[in-house]
Amino acid sequence: MPATNKVTNYVEIEFPAVPENVEFARVAMACFASQINSFVLEEIDDIRLLTSEAVSNSIIHGYPGRPGIVRLRATIADGTLEMIVEDEGRGIPDVKRAMQPAFTTREDRLGMGFTIMEALADELEVYSEENKGTRVVIRKRPARSA
Amino acid sequence: MPATNKVTNYVEIEFPAVPENVEFARVAMACFASQINSFVLEEIDDIRLLTSEAVSNSIIHGYPGRPGIVRLRATIADGTLEMIVEDEGRGIPDVKRAMQPAFTTREDRLGMGFTIMEALADELEVYSEENKGTRVVIRKRPARSA
Amino acid sequence: MRVDIEPLGDILLARVSGELDLRTAPEFRDTVDGALERDYRDINLLLLSMAGVTFLDSSGLGAVLGRYRRLSQRGGRVVVCSLPHQISKVFELAGLFKLIDAFDTEADAIAALRGGGAGCQQQTR
């Protein structure tokens, strides 16, 4: 069914920033992404990982020890998946620095979330403003097009 | 983990009314519902079916031959799952009649969607207004509580 | 969703697997009708073998019932077999077993179709 590659489709999802919802977000994104038939299983696994890293960051760093909401918007256009993960949390004062390998503001963490995302995404954009929130844009295309 | 039964959690999902998204809605609801640990596999299957019937109705009957949006809101409170499936479509002139077994306005269909939903849900409420839209509220509790 | 068609003399066996819903029902219909109307016009007994069906809702039932109506019109018959528990439950809820006979196995269904039996070996539900 190569036709799906031209269809534009989207989903918008909103949920509270609690660890219970990270798995939900992964499953939802993996299922939505599989509408692009030319994604192979390993790419769907990459999408699960990308989702998990971005959503976990919003929960831990965006709303540390306080309630909040995470928004997820995924779009399929021209055979490319775009995922936007957004919070209205604490924000990142220095995005460039935050994206460096091993940089973390929590000592129980690795600081490798953004590094993993950069490795797996075709494109990664991070927009953030202190005390306003963070928006992570991830684009992924099938390596083998249909 | 019986604690999850007291947690209140929710997800809100929005997507275009196209057949491609029925499977997505099913998978998302099944995954979210499984946060209630005492649901057995057959009950999760029932939730997939309930979701499929309500979302398919919004797509076929709510927006016949035209684009539209379906909204899904699922909430977990006190160990009960509540799902709200909503469209801003054509609406149902006579809900009571529409819910009768074998009633359908499309001859290629069975008219058993609402009958199936009534059988599987603990509670089913249908609110509709002509040319405004339809809202289906489904509640389901695990038969064996945790 | 996938349909594998196999002619067994006077019977057309269609093995269905995957999810049969609003999205996939048209493909199911086209494959089965295509086989009956193009490749096997002399066959009017259809056996839908559903062991591999992982999901079916009322849109899927509608597609099954559509085949039943078409074949009934030309004096044929449709039966189903090997229904997983959840699929059997949907047939039951929708009252479809009143119209379409169900059997536990392909062999049972084939025997009944050839014997012209009314489906007394019907699957325990």
Added chain:
Amino acid sequence: MRVDIEPLGDILLARVSGELDLRTAPEFRDTVDGALERDYRDINLLLLSMAGVTFLDSSGLGAVLGRYRRLSQRGGRVVVCSLPHQISKVFELAGLFKLIDAFDTEADAIAALRGGGAGCQQQTR
């Protein structure tokens, strides 16, 4: 997520399965630390056998690295084995193989831990 603990003399074998993420990492940590600090205080070699792990992200890696740090402090050692391809990929991307040796099988890992080898039988990735 599930951790099954089995003492093998001087080695504590922990077989991990399921999804290791932000939600399940605390349970993993508590189970492994509980075993090392309560039930098997004399053991300071930990083998994490991960054949059954179906998902792991940087929160899961953090939980693995936390056990490595704790055991290193008391002169112990942590190694991993039987990593599924996708899990191995996450370890690799995060550079964790620089700190933690990986082996193809439990037997390889046990031999290396007992021989005190530095991990030259490291899993091909």
